[in-house]
Each structure stands twice: as structure tokens, then as C-alpha cells.
Amino acid sequence: KAGVTQTPRYLIKTRGQQVTLSCSPISGHRSVSWYQQTPGQGLQFLFEYFSETQRNKGNFPGRFSGRQFSNSRSEMNVSTLELGDSALYLCASNVGRANYGYTFGSGTRLTVV
Amino acid sequence: TQLLEQSPQFLSIQEGENLTVYCNSSSVFSSLQWYRQEPGEGPVLLVTVVTGGEVKKLKRLTFQFGDARKDSSLHITAAQPGDTGLYLCAGVNTGNQFYFGTGTSLTVIP
Numbered sequence: 227k228a229g230v231t232q233t234p235r236y237l238i239k240t241r242g243q244q245v246t247l248s249c250s251p252i253s254g255h256r257s258v259s260w261y262q263q264t265p266g267q268g269l270q271f272l273f274e275y276f277s278e279t280q281r282n283k284g285n286f287p288g289r290f291s292g293r294q295f296s297n298s299r300s301e302m303n304v305s306t307l308e309l310g311d312s313a314l315y316l317c318a319s320n321v322g323r324a325n326y327g328y329t330f331g332s333g334t335r336l337t338v339v
Numbered sequence: 340t341q342l343l344e345q346s347p348q349f350l351s352i353q354e355g356e357n358l359t360v361y362c363n364s365s366s367v368f369s370s371l372q373w374y375r376q377e378p379g380e381g382p383v384l385l386v387t388v389v390t391g392g393e394v395k396k397l398k399r400l401t402f403q404f405g406d407a408r409k410d411s412s413l414h415i416t417a418a419q420p421g422d423t424g425l426y427l428c429a430g431v432n433t434g435n436q437f438y439f440g441t442g443t444s445l446t447v448i449p
Binding site: 326 | 369370372374379380381382383384387389427431435436437438439441442
């Protein structure tokens with residue numbers, strides 16, 4: 227079956243702009259989580275959506291938001307981009323129970339200049 | 340925050356050597372997962388352990404969950420260059436919340 231698909235793979239944006247990242251989970255997976263990965267901070271949890279509702283949220287400013295559609299696809303939006311937002315953004319899907327493990331996409335590499 | 344500390348943070352070894360990576364916490368987890376991530380890709384799930392004291396083997400990799408379900412270890416026998424990557428442990432608490440460890444970057448030199 228198809229894996230988790232993230233688009234785009236690479237993105238270059240200017241400070242102050244906004245960006246939308248997309249994630250298509252594995253068919254049948256209702257939970258989608260987003261992570262930010264940087265060399266200095268490691269993997270940091272952004273938020274999790276389950277059946278179109280935000281179920282958990284990490285410690286990120288309100289500039290970071292997300293949503294999930296009825297087909298479980300998810301989008302993440304970052305407004306007013308800062309240089310420090312440059313990172314690999316990873317999406318992971320799961321049937322809905324964390325004990326079953328997560329399948330990750332290849333990520334979107336965002337560079338803010 | 341349920342912190343999962345991994346050690347060592349960096350490891351560089353010769354092909355054929357053995358190594359162990361540790362994942363420690365003061366919190367109890369209902370399960371512990373290990374992932375490997377290669378540069379530019381997302382983490383890939385290697386194994387899930389759910390019972391205290393459980394040992395699972397995946398070819399040359401041996402995973403153990405501590406008796407108290409607070410820690411775990413990953414042992415690699417006869418490491419190969421293909422084992423190079425970032426190894427991440429992740430714990431799931433009884434509230435179904437998921438926490439990644441700090442990561443161990445492994446380089447196996449041919």
C-alpha cells in the first residue's frame with residue numbers, strides 16, 4: 227500500500243511569508259501527527275489530528291496551525307515565517323493508537339531566507 | 340514532559356564492531372518503540388516492545404525493554420555501514436501520548 231506522502235519535498239520562502247504543507251496518510255489511518263526536526267532541537271511535536279479534530283498540541287506559537295480533512299489528509303500552515311522556522315517538517319500517520327507505531331513521510335525541507 | 344534520554348548522543352565505530360544504545364527515563368511507558376532515520380528521510384519503525392523485560396531480535400539488532408518499563412536498549416552485533424543513521428527511541432504513556440528520545444547518531448566506518 228502507498229506510504230505517507232508529503233508535498234512539497236523542498237520549499238524556500240522569505241521571512242514574513244506564509245507556507246502550507248500537505249500530508250496524505252496511509253489509507254485507513256485516521257491519526258496524523260506533525261513534527262519539526264532541526265539539528266539542535268531534534269524532533270519536536272507540533273500537533274496531532276484524529277478524525278478532523280486536534281487531539282494533542284505541542285509547545286509551538288500560534289503561527290503554527292493545522293487541520294485535517296474528512297479523507298484524513300492534513301495540512302500544516304506556518305504564518306509570518308522566521309529564519310528559525312527552517313527545518314525538516316515530518317508528518318506521521320497511525321491507525322489511532324500510538325502503541326501501533328507511526329509511519330512517517332519523507333518530510334518537507336523548509337528553508338526561510 | 341516525559342523526557343527520554345538516549346546515550347551516547349554520537350557513536351562512530353568500525354565495521355564489524357558491536358554497540359549498544361541506551362534509552363532512559365524516569366517515567367513508565369506502556370510501550371517503547373525504536374526508529375531509524377536516514378539523512379533526508381523520515382524515521383522508520385524498527386520494533387515495538389510492550390512487556391517489561393521483553394527482548395526482540397531483528398537480524399543483528401536486539402531490543403530490550405526494562406523490567407520496570409522505564410528504559411530500553413538496542414544492541415547491534417557486527418555493525419555494517421548500512422546500519423548508519425539516527426536511532427530514536429519513543430515511549431507511549433498510558434494516556435496514548437507519544438514522546439521521542441533525544442536520538443543517537445551512528446556512523447559505521449567501512
